Amino acid sequence: TDVLTCNIGDMLMRWSDDRLKSNFHRVKAADIGVDIPERYSMPYFAQADRDAVIAGPEGKYEPMTAGEYLDMRIQANFGKAESVASTK
Template structure:
């Protein structure tokens, strides 16, 4: 997930990072084994020169790997915290992909 988000920044949205989710359609129990690998936290992610037209500005400002990953975690855990704090709230799927908080 994090690599997809970083690559989207490098590629100036030529390649889009999809929303990551797991849906168990089998109805059977399953196991997930997450794998986490972090790059150099000080490496700066900046738009690759061949991913924008001449004279076109990058869509995203340069950002360190640490700040990019930290922002993703903050957004994820912030949404989880908001969901827990609103007991009447429920998660809905809009257009089959975008999770939103609905009351």
């Protein structure tokens, strides 16, 4: 079966008011001796401009800029950190 998988990031999930779901990314090595079909991966990363307003179509979340969102996520993961919104 031909399958195309698109991983959605957390920012796009918020921007879509959770219509598009972000998934947990993990990699698992193949078991020894088990044949698996070939897979190809083509990563493409896109990021909103820091001053872009992230506001979903139904207003589920308070609007914020992409820079504010990144700062919020960095602080949640690593504690107090330098602001991404203010760096160039």
